[in-house]
Amino acid sequence: QQPVQSPQAVILREGEDAVINCSSSKALYSVHWYRQKHGEAPVFLMILLKGGEQKGHEKISASFNEKKQQSSLYLTASQLSYSGTYFCGTAHGQAGTALIFGKGTTLSVSS
Template identity: 90%
Template sequence: QQPVQSPQAVILREGEDAVINCSSSKALYSVHWYRQKHGEAPIFLMILLKGGEQKGHDKISASFNEKKQQSSLYLTASQLSYSGTYFCGTVRMDSSYKLIFGSGTRLLVRP
């Protein structure tokens, strides 16, 4: 029941936009987005709750479509610091706490 992330990898030039998708076959309570740089711990980006919502800060935003059980992470005007692996973690409606992570999307931003 691991969520499916797409694409697996993205290469961008600085200033370009990207979208990363995360979908689940199970009803979700929440979707959590993290970014991990090589050799470091995952850093929390944002959480979206059931009911469908959008969130954002700076040039990174996300949406959660409850009907489709799909979340998308939007990276606008990408910066070099955005490089890393992005993971979505999902909490199912029938689980109070367990985060099940997708396999990740590797993002590389080049000058």
């Protein structure tokens, strides 16, 4: 039931765009996106809820296709600070339930 993330790794130059995908074989209630830098805890970026509600980081956007059980995170005009590992976490029950995380996508942004 672990969601599948793709790609595994992305290398970008500053200013370039990237899309990270997350798909589940099970019906989703919500999808949560986090970024983790080496040696630090995951930082919340965005949540997408069944029904269309979204909350999160101003400069990051995401989509949630409930029917396809997929979500995509869009990183536009990337900055050096965007480097890190991105995880999607999926919740299959009601709000407040535990998350199952994908294996992560490593993003490296260089100048």
